Amino acid sequence: MKEALMPLLEVKDLNVGFNTAEGEVHAVNNLNFSINAGDTLAIVGESGSGKTQSLMSVMGLLAENGHAEGQAIFKGKDLLKMSTSELNKHRGREIAMIFQDPMTSLNPYLRIDKQMIEVVMHHQGLNKSEAREHAVEMLRAVRIPDPEERIRQYPHEFSGGMRQRVMVAMGLLCEPDLLIADEPTTALDVTVQAQISHLMNALRRKSNTAIILITHDLGVVAGLCDRILVMYAGEAVECGSVEQIYYDAKHPYTQGLLASVPRLDHMASKEMHAIPGNPPSLMSLPKGCKFRDRCPKAHAACEETPPMQLDEGRHAWRCYLDESA
Amino acid sequence: MTKTTESVAIDPFEAALGVSDVKGRSPWEDAWHRLLKNRAAVVSAFIMGFIILLVVFGPMLVSWESDFTDWDHTSAPPSLQSGHWFGTDAVGRDILVRTLEGGRISLLVGVVATIVSLLIGVSYGAIAGSFGGVTDRIMMRVVDIIYALPFMFFVILLMVVFGRHILLIFIAIGAINWLDMARIVRGQTLSLKNAEFIEAARASGVRDWDIIRRHIIPNLLGVVIVYVTLTIPQVILMESFLSFIGLGVQEPMSSWGALVSDGAQDMESAPWTLIVPSVFLAITLYCFNFIGDGLRDALDPKDRL
Amino acid sequence: MIQNSGMAKHSLRRLLGLLPTLFMLITVAFFLMRAAPGGPFDSERVLPPEIEANLEARYHLDEPLLQQYFRYLGQVVTLDFGPSFQYKDWTVNELMAQAMPVSLTVGLAAMLLAFFLGTLIGVASAMRQNTGVDYSLMGLAMLGISIPSFVIAPILILLLAVYAGWLPAGGWDWSVSSMVLPVITLAFPVTAYIARLTRGSMIEVLKSNFIRTARAKGLPESMVIRRHALRPALLPVISYLGPAIAGMISGSVVIERIFSIPGLGSYFVQGALNRDYTLVMGIVVFYGVLIIVLNFLVDLIYAWLNPKIRYDEND
Numbered sequence: 001m002k003e004a005l006m007p008l009l010e011v012k013d014l015n016v017g018f019n020t021a022e023g024e025v026h027a028v029n030n031l032n033f034s035i036n037a038g039d040t041l042a043i044v045g046e047s048g049s050g051k052t053q054s055l056m057s058v059m060g061l062l063a064e065n066g067h068a069e070g071q072a073i074f075k076g077k078d079l080l081k082m083s084t085s086e087l088n089k090h091r092g093r094e095i096a097m098i099f100q101d102p103m104t105s106l107n108p109y110l111r112i113d114k115q116m117i118e119v120v121m122h123h124q125g126l127n128k129s130e131a132r133e134h135a136v137e138m139l140r141a142v143r144i145p146d147p148e149e150r151i152r153q154y155p156h157e158f159s160g161g162m163r164q165r166v167m168v169a170m171g172l173l174c175e176p177d178l179l180i181a182d183e184p185t186t187a188l189d190v191t192v193q194a195q196i197s198h199l200m201n202a203l204r205r206k207s208n209t210a211i212i213l214i215t216h217d218l219g220v221v222a223g224l225c226d227r228i229l230v231m232y233a234g235e236a237v238e239c240g241s242v243e244q245i246y247y248d249a250k251h252p253y254t255q256g257l258l259a260s261v262p263r264l265d266h267m268a269s270k271e272m273h274a275i276p277g278n279p280p281s282l283m284s285l286p287k288g289c290k291f292r293d294r295c296p297k298a299h300a301a302c303e304e305t306p307p308m309q310l311d312e313g314r315h316a317w318r319c320y321l322d323e324s325a
Numbered sequence: 326m327t328k329t330t331e332s333v334a335i336d337p338f339e340a341a342l343g344v345s346d347v348k349g350r351s352p353w354e355d356a357w358h359r360l361l362k363n364r365a366a367v368v369s370a371f372i373m374g375f376i377i378l379l380v381v382f383g384p385m386l387v388s389w390e391s392d393f394t395d396w397d398h399t400s401a402p403p404s405l406q407s408g409h410w411f412g413t414d415a416v417g418r419d420i421l422v423r424t425l426e427g428g429r430i431s432l433l434v435g436v437v438a439t440i441v442s443l444l445i446g447v448s449y450g451a452i453a454g455s456f457g458g459v460t461d462r463i464m465m466r467v468v469d470i471i472y473a474l475p476f477m478f479f480v481i482l483l484m485v486v487f488g489r490h491i492l493l494i495f496i497a498i499g500a501i502n503w504l505d506m507a508r509i510v511r512g513q514t515l516s517l518k519n520a521e522f523i524e525a526a527r528a529s530g531v532r533d534w535d536i537i538r539r540h541i542i543p544n545l546l547g548v549v550i551v552y553v554t555l556t557i558p559q560v561i562l563m564e565s566f567l568s569f570i571g572l573g574v575q576e577p578m579s580s581w582g583a584l585v586s587d588g589a590q591d592m593e594s595a596p597w598t599l600i601v602p603s604v605f606l607a608i609t610l611y612c613f614n615f616i617g618d619g620l621r622d623a624l625d626p627k628d629r630l
Numbered sequence: 631m632i633q634n635s636g637m638a639k640h641s642l643r644r645l646l647g648l649l650p651t652l653f654m655l656i657t658v659a660f661f662l663m664r665a666a667p668g669g670p671f672d673s674e675r676v677l678p679p680e681i682e683a684n685l686e687a688r689y690h691l692d693e694p695l696l697q698q699y700f701r702y703l704g705q706v707v708t709l710d711f712g713p714s715f716q717y718k719d720w721t722v723n724e725l726m727a728q729a730m731p732v733s734l735t736v737g738l739a740a741m742l743l744a745f746f747l748g749t750l751i752g753v754a755s756a757m758r759q760n761t762g763v764d765y766s767l768m769g770l771a772m773l774g775i776s777i778p779s780f781v782i783a784p785i786l787i788l789l790l791a792v793y794a795g796w797l798p799a800g801g802w803d804w805s806v807s808s809m810v811l812p813v814i815t816l817a818f819p820v821t822a823y824i825a826r827l828t829r830g831s832m833i834e835v836l837k838s839n840f841i842r843t844a845r846a847k848g849l850p851e852s853m854v855i856r857r858h859a860l861r862p863a864l865l866p867v868i869s870y871l872g873p874a875i876a877g878m879i880s881g882s883v884v885i886e887r888i889f890s891i892p893g894l895g896s897y898f899v900q901g902a903l904n905r906d907y908t909l910v911m912g913i914v915v916f917y918g919v920l921i922i923v924l925n926f927l928v929d930l931i932y933a934w935l936n937p938k939i940r941y942d943e944n945d
Contacts, residue, residue: 060845061842061845061846087848088849088850089848090848091845091846091847091848092846092847092848092849093848096846096847097846099839099842099843099846101839104838104839104840105839105843106840106843107840107843107844107858108840108937108938109861109862109935109936110857110858114857118847118849118853118857119847119848119849122848122849122853123848154937156937156938167843170847466647470650470651470654472873473648473651473872473873473876473921474655474876474918475876475879475880475917476876476880477880477881477884478659478879478883478898478914478917479658479659479662481883481898481899481902482662482663482902482910483662485902485903486663486665558776562778565778566780569778569780569884570883570884570887570899582778582780585778585780585781585784586780588784589780589784589888592784592787592788593788596788599784599785603777603781603785606777606778606781607773607776607777607781610775610776610777610778611772611773611776614775614776615772
């Protein structure tokens with residue numbers, strides 16, 4: 001029997017809200033998930049599902065008007081309770097985050113080398129030349145050609161795909177235990193997407209970094225991740241291994257999502273599937289199951305919030321039903 | 326392992342959305358609400374209104390004439406018994422009434438010179454923006470050149486050349502201040518010219534004049550209002566500088582700048598002659614700036630300085 | 631390397647672009663001065679016509695205006711500004727040489743003060759946005775923009791010179807204490823404007839994605855601001871320096887009068903009133919060149935700070 005590992009990151013009862021002029025926006029509601037060292041978890045959901053904001057709160061990067069309650073326990077310490085200076089000991093060093101749009105996420109006014117070496121110099125106390133060597137090596141690992149030359153350039157001199165590689169390299173400089181990637185390939189075209197996925201896979205295998213991949217694209221997930229967490233309207237609705245989700249999805253929303261992925265092997269005559277309707281407003285969430293209004297299998301009991309069902313294979317879903325598609 | 330092929334009926338859009346009656350708010354209403362929330366601007370507007378009333382009606386209510394020299398009370402400090410609530414100057418003229426009448430001139434110069442710069446600036450900017458291309462580049466180059474020059478030198482030269490007639494002051498100051506207005510109007514015109522909704526209007530056959538009336542002018546109006554409100558204090562400031570170095574309005578007319586200049590002479594013996602007009606001038610400028618800022622935030626929150 | 635030639639070309643182009651400014655300045659000033667009624671010798675005692683004619687010939691005032699203009703341009707190129715019409719024993723060059731260091735000292739000190747203090751206040755305000763500190767600093771800044779220098783100056787003189795006696799009320803003797811009040815008064819409105827500008831710009835920059843990345847890297851906030859936010863935030867301030875200089879030159883006219891400082895501003899006003907053509911023109915040319923050189927420097931600094939500009943050949 002396997003010993004239970006202590007999870008690397010455990011998020012418990014996370015609630016994230018934003019104070020706006022029009023009212024309180026409940027972006028994340030009662031979110032629970034965990035990830036072990038070396039694992040890869042994909043958090044999947046449409047825009048507004050709360051997937052990004054949940055991880056932003058873990059990293060302490062919420063906007064001014066945002067607030068988070070709950071726990072985010074990383075290596076035994078609760079990140080949400082830390083002050084900024086305490087948090088800074090972990091950010092960039094043990095947990096790294098890379099973002100969606102590399103053009104705006106890299107500082108356009110600074111050369112790449114300056115942006116990269118400051119991380120290692122600050123966290124690991126290396127001097128400038130050591131840090132530079134390290135950074136060049138990392139650029140080489142992410143397949144940037146001529147890294148010694150190119151490291152002296154500015155972000156706008158790189159192509160989109162290369163910029164994202166630079167971001168990945170920058171995130172991995174201190175060999176973090178956990179890398180959070182927020183839609184790293186969304187802003188890039190398909191071929192580059194595949195490259196970046198390959199890259200993250202290779203790096204993960206080499207240094208056993210755990211990866212949380214935030215995405216709305218189920219296609220990207222398959223090659224890279226072990227487990228998937230599906231979010232809707234700020235809540236987790238299903239969680240399981242890749243096989244469980246892809247082949248045995250239990251929650252109607254997940255089923256709808258999978259059905260909506262266009263497939264090349266289906267005949268052109270088949271209609272495009274879409275889940276009808278729109279997600280609920282995060283300012284006035286309905287009671288009971290949030291997916292109720294759009295669910296083809298909804299019934300009377302759904303007015304009460306369904307509990308998470310769990311089976312032995314660590315497959316969980318928030319629905320009264322236990323039906324595969 | 327068969328994949329799911331749930332066929333989901335695609336409902337009519339409205340039914341899926343649910344019924345909700347959303348009342349629209351025009352951008353003007355939105356702006357008005359934003360403006361009202363800006364307390365500094367609202368308070369300033371009230372104070373400004375008060376000052377305008379004082380300046381227009383005050384001199385009629387105060388018992389002293391502005392050119393009346395009260396030989397019994399020269400350089401007298403403010404007191405209630407003497408009837409000179411804000412004191413008198415070196416020749417016994419009542420400070421309150423002089424300040425109020427000076428305010429009339431200062432505000433008048435502010436408004437008229439602003440109108441001058443408005444006319445010049447808007448026409449210049451609209452022409453540059455509508456023509457675009459080389460014409461626009463040349464015209465804006467000229468603006469850049471003039472912008473880099475110290476205005477004071479030219480105003481002084483103009484005053485020296487043409488004398489101190491008040492009309493000239495209006496024109497001279499207005500002629501210096503139109504640059505910002507021109508730049509802003511030109512920017513707006515350029516973006517409007519290429520705006521899709523204008524093309525759409527033209528494509529659906531709306532007449533040019535109607536396009537100007539219903540689309541272009543309302544869009545220009547917003548920025549123009551903001552910059553008019555911000556130009557007025559600049560103009561008043563410039564006039565007061567001129568008066569201070571002796572090139573402003575001529576006696577017997579007086580403006581706040583001239584009064585401050587006079588007051589600065591007697592500063593040690595009769596500080597109220599300096600303080601009263603200074604306070605009025607400062608408050609007016611302060612208020613206009615807040616109102617202008619508030620308008621700018623209200624009409625385009627992204628433009629915040 | 632591409633980078634150096636790009637920047638060199640860019641700078642050269644900007645420099646050439648500013649020459650029309652100088653040209654226009656000289657031309658407009660020249661003809662304006664001549665358009666003024668009255669000549670330089672009107673206030674003297676009435677002269678017999680032959681002597682007057684001699685005087686006019688000596689100063690070339692009998693020539694057609696256009697010819698005088700071109701003659702003047704020729705002189706300017708050789709930096710000969712001619713004799714002063716009013717101060718008979720002096721050439722304009724000599725007068726300017728006396729006044730220039732004074733004005734330059736005050737102006738330079740004021741500009742440095744305005745820039746450093748203004749940006750400091752602006753950054754401090756931005757970091758504490760919407761707190762009491764922010765509101766008070768910005769309220770103060772608004773005051774600085776609204777109150778004219780000739781109102782602040784007498785008040786400061788009253789407080790610091792007359793009542794407290796710490797500083798002289800005016801005059802210039804190259805001592806630090808005689809410099810304090812004029813420099814502060816001249817710098818005040820520009821400092822205020824720069825403070826507001828910096829604050830707004832910094833607030834915008836702090837919302838950028840790359841600042842989020844910097845924070846995600848675990849860098850302390852002070853480092854984030856110093857290394858990442860400051861440079862882009864200062865760009866609008868650098869752009870403003872050009873007009874700021876022009877504004878200070880304008881302001882110096884008033885300041886020099888209030889504090890009885892024998893600088894170029896005072897000479898200018900006197901010259902304008904006395905119809906001392908050459909003196910006025912000399913000062914105009916000097917300031918024109920100064921403005922051009924400084925604007926050019928500002929452009930260089932801007933291009934250095936903003937790498938995107940260096941490679942952009944579209945102007």
